[in-house]
Amino acid sequence: MNPREAFLDRVRRAVSEGNRAGDSCPLPERRGVGYQGAGPDAVRKFCDELAAAGGKPHVAADREATCRTVLDLVRGRGGRKAVLSRCPLIDRLDLAGRLRAAGIDLTVTDGPPTGLARELFFAADVGISGVYRLVAETGSVVLVTGPQQPRSVSLLPPLHIALAEPSQILPDLFDLFDLFSPVPTADKAVPPSCLTVITGPSKTGDIELRLVTGVHGPGEIHVVLCAAPLAG
Amino acid sequence: MDAAGTAVTDYARREHHDFLGASRQALGDPALQLALVRLTDTLMAGNRRGYAALADSSDLRDHAKRIKEHTLAHLDRYLEQLEASVLRLGGKVHWTADAEEARRTVVGIARAAGCTRAVKSKSMTSEEVHLNPALEAAGVHVVETDFGEFIIQLAGERPSHLVAPAVHHSRESIARILSDRVGTQLPDDPAVLAATGRRLLREEFSRADLGITGANFAVAETGTVVLVTNEGNGRLTTTCPRVHVALVGMEKVIPRLADLPVFLKLLARGATGQTLSVYTTILTGPRRPGEADGPQEFHLVFLDNGRSRVLATPFRESLQCIRCGACLNACPVYRRIGGHAYGGVYSGPIGSILTPLYDSVEANPHLPHASSLCGACQAACPVKINIPHMLIGLRELQHHRQPNRWEALAYRLWAAVLARPRLYRLALAGARALVRPLARGGWLRSLPGPAGGWTRDRDFPAPAARPFRDRWKELEES
Numbered sequence: 220m221n222p223r224e225a226f227l228d229r230v231r232r233a234v235s236e237g238n239r240a241g242d243s244c245p246l247p248e249r250r251g252v253g254y255q256g257a258g259p260d261a262v263r264k265f266c267d268e269l270a271a272a273g274g275k276p277h278v279a280a281d282r283e284a285t286c287r288t289v290l291d292l293v294r295g296r297g298g299r300k301a302v303l304s305r306c307p308l309i310d311r312l313d314l315a316g317r318l319r320a321a322g323i324d325l326t327v328t329d330g331p332p333t334g335l336a337r338e339l340f341f342a343a344d345v346g347i348s349g350v351y352r353l354v355a356e357t358g359s360v361v362l363v364t365g366p367q368q369p370r371s372v373s374l375l376p377p378l379h380i381a382l383a384e385p386s387q388i389l390p391d392l393f394d395l396f397d398l399f400s401p402v403p404t405a406d407k408a409v410p411p412s413c414l415t416v417i418t419g420p421s422k423t424g425d426i427e428l429r430l431v432t433g434v435h436g437p438g439e440i441h442v443v444l445c446a447a448p449l450a451g
Numbered sequence: 452m453d454a455a456g457t458a459v460t461d462y463a464r465r466e467h468h469d470f471l472g473a474s475r476q477a478l479g480d481p482a483l484q485l486a487l488v489r490l491t492d493t494l495m496a497g498n499r500r501g502y503a504a505l506a507d508s509s510d511l512r513d514h515a516k517r518i519k520e521h522t523l524a525h526l527d528r529y530l531e532q533l534e535a536s537v538l539r540l541g542g543k544v545h546w547t548a549d550a551e552e553a554r555r556t557v558v559g560i561a562r563a564a565g566c567t568r569a570v571k572s573k574s575m576t577s578e579e580v581h582l583n584p585a586l587e588a589a590g591v592h593v594v595e596t597d598f599g600e601f602i603i604q605l606a607g608e609r610p611s612h613l614v615a616p617a618v619h620h621s622r623e624s625i626a627r628i629l630s631d632r633v634g635t636q637l638p639d640d641p642a643v644l645a646a647t648g649r650r651l652l653r654e655e656f657s658r659a660d661l662g663i664t665g666a667n668f669a670v671a672e673t674g675t676v677v678l679v680t681n682e683g684n685g686r687l688t689t690t691c692p693r694v695h696v697a698l699v700g701m702e703k704v705i706p707r708l709a710d711l712p713v714f715l716k717l718l719a720r721g722a723t724g725q726t727l728s729v730y731t732t733i734l735t736g737p738r739r740p741g742e743a744d745g746p747q748e749f750h751l752v753f754l755d756n757g758r759s760r761v762l763a764t765p766f767r768e769s770l771q772c773i774r775c776g777a778c779l780n781a782c783p784v785y786r787r788i789g790g791h792a793y794g795g796v797y798s799g800p801i802g803s804i805l806t807p808l809y810d811s812v813e814a815n816p817h818l819p820h821a822s823s824l825c826g827a828c829q830a831a832c833p834v835k836i837n838i839p840h841m842l843i844g845l846r847e848l849q850h851h852r853q854p855n856r857w858e859a860l861a862y863r864l865w866a867a868v869l870a871r872p873r874l875y876r877l878a879l880a881g882a883r884a885l886v887r888p889l890a891r892g893g894w895l896r897s898l899p900g901p902a903g904g905w906t907r908d909r910d911f912p913a914p915a916a917r918p919f920r921d922r923w924k925e926l927e928e929s
Contacts, residue, residue, distance in 0.1 A: 222545075222546045222547070222548065222552070223544075223546045225546075225548065226530075226546035226547075226548060226753065226755055226759075227527055227530065227531065227546075229548075229755065229759040230526050230527045230530060230701065230755075230759050230762065231527045232759075232763070233526075233759040233760070233762035233763035234523075234524065234525065234526055234527050234762065234763075236763035237523075237524070237762050237763045237764065237767045238524055240765065244517060244520050244521050244524060245521065246518065246521045246706055247514055247517040247518065247521065249514055249709075249713065252507055252510045252511050252514050253505065253507060253508075253510070253511035253514065253712075253713060253716055255505065255506065268726065271726075272725070272726070272727075272729070328743065337657070337691075337744075338657075340744075341653070341657055356726070357726040357727045358726070359727060364742060364745065365741075365742065366740075366741035366742055366743070369742065369743035369744045370686065370689075370690040370744050370745055371690060371743070371744050374683060374686050374687065374690060392712040392715060392716060392727070393709075393712050395712070396708050396709050396711055396712050397709065399673075399708055400708075401536070401672045401673050401708075409673075409735075410673055410675055410708065410733065410735040411735065411739075412734065412735055412736055412737065412738055412739045412742060412745055413689070413690075413732065413733070413734055413735075413745055414732075414733040414735070415686065415730065415731070415732055415733070416727065416730070416731040416733070417729065417730060418725070418726065418727040418728070418729050418730075418731075419729050420729070421681070421682055421683040421729060421730075422681045422682065422729055423598045423599070423645060423681060423682050424615065424681075425597075425598045425599035425602070425615065425616075425617050425625075426598075426622050426625055426641040426644055426645065427486070427489070427621060427622050427641065428489055428490055428493055428615075429622075429641045431641050431642055431645040433645075433646075433649065434598050434645045434648060434649055434682045434683075435596070435598075435649060435652065435682040435683035435684045435686075435687055436682065436683025436686060436687075436729070436730065437683075
């Protein structure tokens, strides 16, 4: 018997032996159990939870305020090198143009991936990304990996700025996993190679339980919510 | 309960361990006592706050338990489904029966892919199979990247807590360990120490070609592996190196992606009181065409290592554990003696079950008794594992395998006395007459002979001058 067959054979025998006790049970349906939701004000709930996790929420009233907030954050941290992954919101804001105009050494991750040296990510001061969704219940930023959305943008630089719109907020963590299925359907996608749920800055309590941020991932995470509908 | 088999996997420790001696040593270590109180108080407060903040946490925990029960009752089917999903994504699947096979498999993957520098995200399975020495022996440089694990790797130790592996180190000792590594004297400032760790480990990440992780969960229907970390080292380990190996205990499978949030909502709340850990990394297969980072090769290595043996027994419930550490924090014994005293890879109440089951019941006689059976562990457990019940089951196993004649005789005598009221009264009167002269101020400071164990660490209340039975008679008459 090869290792696989031997392994499965052991499991099969153990399963049937253990099931004789009679505790074999169907896969339960969750119904509403554990659903928290966002309450009446999803934006507020998201901002509160993000702040509680140590992240920094910013609600910008319009397109201009959104760009200004990002520029202030980058300059305020003395950021010179930034990596940016594109998304529809970032394109509409022309954020890349604004950052370059402000003298930031910017790399946009939309070219062929071979052209992107890993050193660039390691050296960057700021990573700027859109989001796939936000989760109000937990104050989380959800990112999916794709050709234009490398994992490194939100990981290697010490500062991560995520741009989002209120319409991207999901009330509950359960809602996030309802968006995926093993095979694509009309309203569900297959999970990406990497789905990342980020809740606050990188933390460790390994030294006498004193909270230190930024031990591996970004020490600061800012979410800029562009509140204005961006018609046109 | 019946035997969980007699096979001893090399989950085992090289030398068997003096639980009582190690406990006594821990109790006499004021720095460790301080660290344990600080850690377990903080995390337990988080655990209670976390559950309280979730409107129906008890129902959700029941639901999570039922998912685990169901999965374990059909584990063969779900393992095959998970395998098929991973293969469909272009990943590879390996099946390993024990620690030796697991080590050989991971070393083989490293050799075949030409990997020489490995980074590891905290993984209890890799601790369990002693993976690091095997990789080093094969010429693969291995670095633990969880900050606490990095410290204990430098110190040549093993973790003493599931989620706070270096809790037994003060910041002074962490400063010493890191100073030795960098060759300059570092201050004992946590921010400086963490920044030093970041710098050292960034170098490792930038050069590594192999990333090794465990998995908190593995989803059968999608072939997804889930890693939960607070530091982000799990993300780095699966972003930078070109090969990713996940060494996954076979009990980590859950059926559907929709079941994942049930556990995610409970894991961090149970462990630390966070709503979620900082990074939940949900990986489905290797890097896809056009993507800039992530591993080109993905290997899922299933580990049995005694699990199938336990699956067949009434101790099956122990396979529901999601390794959050809540039972350690809740346990009045762990809170005093810490993780190393238990001697196994796993410590605390769950370790007191796993070590005897996977190592040997006979070689670990004290662990099933390292509990007051107060039930705090079960109350804290996100999947409500009935740990006290299993500890009693292990005590029963011990009794069947190695009956203690003196204990059996004592209980037979006791039963005979209890069955005869006059004899019982006489025995009580005799005992009272014997010990009352030793009492001072209502307490017995030390009892003679074999009864001395009762008073070694605490005083024993002296029996009343007149037994309640006599007073009751008077009270009834008056």
